[in-house]
Every structure is written in structure tokens, then in C-alpha cells.
Amino acid sequence: MARLTGRWLPVTFTAPLVILMLLFFVWPLLESIVNSFHGYSLAGIDTSVWTLANYTKLMEPFYLGILWRTIRVSLTTTLLTAALAFPIAWYIAELKGRAQGYWLLLFVTPWLINVAVKAFGWTLILSATGVINTTLRGLGIIDSPLQLMFNETGILIGLVHGHFMFILLPLWAALAGLDRSLIWAAKNLGSGQISVFTRVVLPMVLPALLAGMIINFTMNMAAFATPALLGGSRVRVMSYLAYEINLVDLNWPFGAAMAVLLLVVTMGLVQMSQKVTASGKRKVLFE
Amino acid sequence: MVRTGIEKTLRKVALAAFAATVAGTGMSADASADDKTVYLLSWGGTIQTSFEKEGWAEKFKEATGYEMVLVPKATSSEIIATAIAQKDKPQIDVVLCDYAAWLQGRHQDIFDEVDTASVPNLNGLYDYAPIRVGDAILGSYTYTDTLGIIYQPDMFKKNGWAEPTGWDDLLRPEFKGKISIPPVSNTYGLYTLIHFARANGGGENNIDPGFETLAKIAPGVVDWTTTFAKLGGYLQSELVAISVFGANSGFEIQKRGIPAGVVIPDPDYLSPTAVGVMKDAPNPEGARALMNFILGAEFQSFRAERFGSNAMNKSITVSDEAKKYLLTPEQMARLTTVDYEVVTQNRAEWNERFEKEIAPIR
Incomplete structure (x- = not known):
């Protein structure tokens, strides 16, 4: 009987997923890339034409402006989430076992709720007649309602809330696993609070923080429902436009070019951040 | 001993998953045979x-x-x-x-x-x-x-506004910031664009007057709404006073107990x-x-x-x-039609123009 041992075992294990990814992710992706260089007419994709027109069109100020907004909103969300998640992760890491579980559950819950339902929930809270505006007006703090949705603020609130756990969880795991004696040792050797944080704690949890931030950022870049529902039509992001071009206009070549651009930009930014952080980490540790 | 047991189980699981994947990818093609x-x-x-x-x-x-x-x-x-x-x-x-x-x-x-x-x-x-x-x-x-002008009757009563009668009510200044219209990429939005083009001397072949009118209304639009569920929510929370949508959707919103009035505008469209x-x-x-x-x-x-x-x-x-x-059959016969061939030829361009020129207006 043939035995699955040694080097064949991992191959057999990964094969199902590899095949799935090749068939349903890599293949369509390649097809999209090819399509993005084709022409389009009402009769469909024109495979007899090879062109860069879809990409040159994307260089129009209108599309670049939307790309820049997408990056700006995604990055702001990631930085804001990181800043908010750090103290919370630290607090949770200091708690006893069971309490940690409850707190984490609290922050994971938003992810378990359908994104459209969440966005509708936010509408009830953020709209001109929503809870926040009604309360603030009732207390006489504001005269006219604050514009909390149908703008970038709305998208930001929705995304920070929706993707919070992707930074919180890895950060919490890293902080919970941190050897506390290192902090005592640093203090013992005369380090102040800030110095302990920047030279001991931060370098050690940096990989986790960075991993979380990268996941968070890529999810923000690809987010569709939250920007569509809380941002509305005045502040379009790339994913919404790609949806509309693909599904309403049925211009798949141009839609594909848009998707490729979004993918390349996202991957480029992720690569860049990894490089910057890697060199930064060396600096912190060795200089 | 324990280790080999685990390995055996793992092998079985891996093989089964592998087989299922291969079988699964081949199977779907025959599902509708x-x-x-x-x-x-x-x-x-x-x-x-x-x-x-x-x-x-x-x-x-x-x-x-x-x-x-x-x-x-x-x-x-x-x-x-x-x-x-x-x-x-x-x-x-x-x-x-x-x-x-x-x-x-x-x-x-x-x-x-x-x-x-x-x-x-x-x-x-x-x-x-x-x-x-x-x-x-x-x-x-x-x-x-057909298309309907759908409005929030409670807001009209509170503010003493005259009830809407048709398309031109969308241009009334008192509704600024309380209007919802579907974007041009939506069928109802498309009809709205064509209607305002026709009403101002243009039509499917001369769409500019339509865009000019939408540009006038745009600063007063709170959201370019695509779904009737969203519209229902806006009417309920009094975020929207007046809107254009399918008349059927308007009646459906009414039937669900949300305050909504439906006016069939003239002309109305098939x-x-x-x-x-x-x-x-x-x-x-x-x-x-x-x-x-x-x-x-x-x-x-x-x-x-x-x-x-x-x-x-x-x-x-x-x-x-x-x-x-x-x-009634007579009303049906009176419904206006649009030249869909022209629409289909131009739709992508109109959608793009809407996204570039109208949607960003505040």
C-alpha cells in the first residue's frame, strides 16, 4: 500500500486549496488582466483588438482623483484604527483569561454582522435625524445637524468599526505573549515610560501591528458596501466605480483595467510599507 | 502510537478533500443537463x-x-x-x-x-x-x-407645503437637501434624465438639457438612491421629502406602513x-x-x-x-416610450457623465 509520508503529505494537504485558488482565483484574475487590454463595444468584449486605451482612460484626473480618495480614506482608517486599537489591545492583554474573552468578543461581534445591516444601523445613528444629531440638538450643543454621513467621515466611521478586529486581534496576541520581565528589566536599567514603549514594547509587537495594519488596509481598499451606503454618491471610491462599470455598463475590459490598477496600487503600497517598517525596525533595535 | 493514528486520520481527510475538490470542479457542468x-x-x-x-x-x-x-x-x-x-x-x-x-x-x-x-x-x-x-x-x-413622484406626507403637512403634482416639483426650492433621485445608471434615473431633456427642448438625441436640469437639482439631493429599501428608510426617518422612483415601489412602501404619497406625473413613462x-x-x-x-x-x-x-x-x-x-388600458396606451436604441448606444457615456458632472455636486 502506498503511504503518504514525508514530503507528499504537505502536498496532498495543500492540493485542494491550491487547485481551488488556481481555478477560481488565479485563472479568472489572469483572464481579467488579458481582458483589460481588449476593446469593448455593445456587442461585448472585442478580442480582436489589443489596446492600452483602458489604462490611458484611467489616467484621467477624474479616475486618479477617485483612486487618491480610495487610498486616502483607506490609509486614514488604518492609522486611526491602529491608534485606537493599541490601548485597547494592551488593556485586554492585561486582563484575566475569561475577561479577555468577553472583551475580544465585544470587538469581534461587528464582523459577525452583515455589512449592509451594519451600514443601515449606522444610518439610524449618523443621519441628520439620527441618534447623535437628535441628542446634540436636544442638549442645545449644536443648532444645525452635523454632516456625519454621505461624506468621507461616514465611510471612515463605518470602516474603522467594521475592520477594527483585524488590527486588534494580532496586536492583542502579541501583547499578551510579551515577556513582562523585559519591561521590568528596561525600567530597572533606567528607562522612562516612553522609552520602554518605543524601544522595548513597540519593536516587539511591530510585526503583529504591521500584519494587522496591512490586512486592515487591503480590506479598506476593497470595501464596497460601507462606502456605497455611508459615503453615498458624492464620494465614490474605486470599488464602487468598478462595480458600476462592470455590472451596469457591462464594459468588462475597462472594469478589468480598474481592478488591475486597484490591485497593483494596493500591493505596491503594502510592499512599500513592509520595506519602510523593516528598515525602521532595524534602526530601533540596533542603533 | 498516537502520532501514527493522527497521521492516518490526516491522510484520510486530505485524500477525501482532494477527491471532493476534483469531483466538485467537474460536476457543475452537468447540473442542468x-x-x-x-x-x-x-x-x-x-x-x-x-x-x-x-x-x-x-x-x-x-x-x-x-x-x-x-x-x-x-x-x-x-x-x-x-x-x-x-x-x-x-x-x-x-x-x-x-x-x-x-x-x-x-x-x-x-x-x-x-x-x-x-x-x-x-x-x-x-x-x-x-x-x-x-x-x-x-x-x-x-x-x-411607471414612474412615480413619491413624497413624505407628514413633512408636507408639518411645513405647510403644497402637495406635489408632477416632475417640476423636484425643482421647488423648499425641498433643497431633502430630495432623492436614482442615479442615471438606474432605470428610473435614466427616465428622469430623458424627461428633463425632453421637457427643456432636447431628448435622447440631445441630452444636454437633461444634464443641465439635473445639475440644478443636484445641490438639493441628499442621496442618489438606487434601491427602494433605502428610499423607504429615508422617508421613514424624514431624511427625504420628495423623490422619483417606480410607482409600484411607492405603493409597496405605502403598504408597509411607511408614510408615502405617490403621484403619477404627466407625462409618465413605460x-x-x-x-x-x-x-x-x-x-x-x-x-x-x-x-x-x-x-x-x-x-x-x-x-x-x-x-x-x-x-x-x-x-x-x-x-x-x-x-x-x-x-387602465387607456392609461397604458398613453404611456410615453423612449427610443431605447439611442439609449443603449449612449448609456455608458451618460453614466460616466453623471458620475463626473452631477454626482459630485454638493
Whole structure:
């Protein structure tokens, strides 16, 4: 009987997923890339034409402006989430076992709720007649309602809330696993609070923080429902436009070019951040 | 000892998963090979309610012997994109969606010719319902919606505003910041654009006046709303005082207890849904049987009674209560049509122009 041992075992294990990814992710992706260089007419994709027109069109100020907004909103969300998640992760890491579980559950819950339902929930809270505006007006703090949705603020609130756990969880795991004696040792050797944080704690949890931030950022870049529902039509992001071009206009070549651009930009930014952080980490540790 | 036990189990799991993946990828291609099943690609929502909850799939089976399976999508755009994506090897038989989207499919040559021999109910429809290209019939309107000016009566009472009467109310200054209109990419938004072009000396072939009017209204628009669920929410929370949408959706919002008034504007537009049989459908006979069933008086009467759909079948019977929400044949005849060929040629450009010029206006 043939035995699955040694080097064949991992191959057999990964094969199902590899095949799935090749068939349903890599293949369509390649097809999209090819399509993005084709022409389009009402009769469909024109495979007899090879062109860069879809990409040159994307260089129009209108599309670049939307790309820049997408990056700006995604990055702001990631930085804001990181800043908010750090103290919370630290607090949770200091708690006893069971309490940690409850707190984490609290922050994971938003992810378990359908994104459209969440966005509708936010509408009830953020709209001109929503809870926040009604309360603030009732207390006489504001005269006219604050514009909390149908703008970038709305998208930001929705995304920070929706993707919070992707930074919180890895950060919490890293902080919970941190050897506390290192902090005592640093203090013992005369380090102040800030110095302990920047030279001991931060370098050690940096990989986790960075991993979380990268996941968070890529999810923000690809987010569709939250920007569509809380941002509305005045502040379009790339994913919404790609949806509309693909599904309403049925211009798949141009839609594909848009998707490729979004993918390349996202991957480029992720690569860049990894490089910057890697060199930064060396600096912190060795200089 | 324990380790080998685990390894054995892991091996079994891995092999099983591997086998399942290989089998799974090969299997789907044959799913629709059975010639007793008809696949309908259409909406969830009221179509799904009709066939799956209200028993019309059962009635279809009793009448024809075919099993019907609905492949539901959220929007007409998604329906037609799905149909086009599989045009080389269709797995669905019949497509039912908004006419504007249906026509995009027609341009990509996805629909098969039908005739009155295989779809006899085509004979019982209004003259304009069958979609003819030359001598061939490529599909049919099923029923039509019209546009409605939908407003929030409580807000009107509170502010002492005069009730709206038609299109021009959208331009009244008191509604600034409380208007909702669907974007041009949406069928109702498209009609709104064309209406304002026509009303100001233009039309499908001269769309500029339409965009100019939308630009005037745009600063007062709180959201360019695409779904009736969203619109219902805005009316309920008094975020929106006045809007344009399908009249049927307006009545549906009313029936759900949300304060909403519906005014049928003049002129109003024919906004039909359309049905067609996929070219190279796996089950061509079953497909025609289903198309015939959808156009039949029995099913069309139900749609009219239950959902207020204005039927294309001339011999439907409905209650007096339902008639309140339906157009009379005379009203139907008066509905304005748009030149859909021109629309289809220009739609992508109009959508882009809307996104660039109108949507960003604050």
C-alpha cells in the first residue's frame, strides 16, 4: 500500500486549496488582466483588438482623483484604527483569561454582522435625524445637524468599526505573549515610560501591528458596501466605480483595467510599507 | 502510537478533500443537463416570492410537467451580466429583467428567436409587447412599471407645503437637501434624465438639457438612491421629502406602513420588464413553456393582483381593490416610450457623465 509520508503529505494537504485558488482565483484574475487590454463595444468584449486605451482612460484626473480618495480614506482608517486599537489591545492583554474573552468578543461581534445591516444601523445613528444629531440638538450643543454621513467621515466611521478586529486581534496576541520581565528589566536599567514603549514594547509587537495594519488596509481598499451606503454618491471610491462599470455598463475590459490598477496600487503600497517598517525596525533595535 | 493514528486520520481527510475538490470542479457542468428542469434567471424579491412561496413553480409543474428552478439576483444589471457571462455555454434557460438591461443582452446576441407556435400566449398581449427585430420575435415585455413622484406626507403637512403634482416639483426650492433621485445608471434615473431633456427642448438625441436640469437639482439631493429599501428608510426617518422612483415601489412602501404619497406625473413613462429565451439554452422546449407561462393570463393576473404589476396580457382579471393600483388600458396606451436604441448606444457615456458632472455636486 502506498503511504503518504514525508514530503507528499504537505502536498496532498495543500492540493485542494491550491487547485481551488488556481481555478477560481488565479485563472479568472489572469483572464481579467488579458481582458483589460481588449476593446469593448455593445456587442461585448472585442478580442480582436489589443489596446492600452483602458489604462490611458484611467489616467484621467477624474479616475486618479477617485483612486487618491480610495487610498486616502483607506490609509486614514488604518492609522486611526491602529491608534485606537493599541490601548485597547494592551488593556485586554492585561486582563484575566475569561475577561479577555468577553472583551475580544465585544470587538469581534461587528464582523459577525452583515455589512449592509451594519451600514443601515449606522444610518439610524449618523443621519441628520439620527441618534447623535437628535441628542446634540436636544442638549442645545449644536443648532444645525452635523454632516456625519454621505461624506468621507461616514465611510471612515463605518470602516474603522467594521475592520477594527483585524488590527486588534494580532496586536492583542502579541501583547499578551510579551515577556513582562523585559519591561521590568528596561525600567530597572533606567528607562522612562516612553522609552520602554518605543524601544522595548513597540519593536516587539511591530510585526503583529504591521500584519494587522496591512490586512486592515487591503480590506479598506476593497470595501464596497460601507462606502456605497455611508459615503453615498458624492464620494465614490474605486470599488464602487468598478462595480458600476462592470455590472451596469457591462464594459468588462475597462472594469478589468480598474481592478488591475486597484490591485497593483494596493500591493505596491503594502510592499512599500513592509520595506519602510523593516528598515525602521532595524534602526530601533540596533542603533 | 498516537502520532501514527493522527497521521492516518490526516491522510484520510486530505485524500477525501482532494477527491471532493476534483469531483466538485467537474460536476457543475452537468447540473442542468436534465431536460425536465427549467432554469429562470431573474430577481429575488417578488419573483422569488411568486414562484417559491406562493406556489407558482408548483402550478407551472402541474401545467407543463417541468420542474422550475429560480436563479435569483439582486438587480437587473446583475441578471444580465450573469446571462452574458455564460453566453458561450448557457446553464440557464430563461431571463427575466428590466428592459433596459435586457436590451444590453440583446446587443450581445444572447436571446433566441421564439414564435407564437411555441409561445401561444404572445397572441394575447398588447401589440407593443412582443419584442420584434425584423420579422423575428426575440422576447416580450412581461409587465410594465411607471414612474412615480413619491413624497413624505407628514413633512408636507408639518411645513405647510403644497402637495406635489408632477416632475417640476423636484425643482421647488423648499425641498433643497431633502430630495432623492436614482442615479442615471438606474432605470428610473435614466427616465428622469430623458424627461428633463425632453421637457427643456432636447431628448435622447440631445441630452444636454437633461444634464443641465439635473445639475440644478443636484445641490438639493441628499442621496442618489438606487434601491427602494433605502428610499423607504429615508422617508421613514424624514431624511427625504420628495423623490422619483417606480410607482409600484411607492405603493409597496405605502403598504408597509411607511408614510408615502405617490403621484403619477404627466407625462409618465413605460418602464417594462422583459423575458427572453437564452440562445443554446440547455432546455429550449422547457424555456418556451416557462416564457409562455409567465405571459399567461393566470400568472399575469396574480402579479397584477398581488404586486400591482401592469400586465401585458389583455385578458387578466383582478379585484376592484387591486384596480386602484393598476393603470387602465387607456392609461397604458398613453404611456410615453423612449427610443431605447439611442439609449443603449449612449448609456455608458451618460453614466460616466453623471458620475463626473452631477454626482459630485454638493
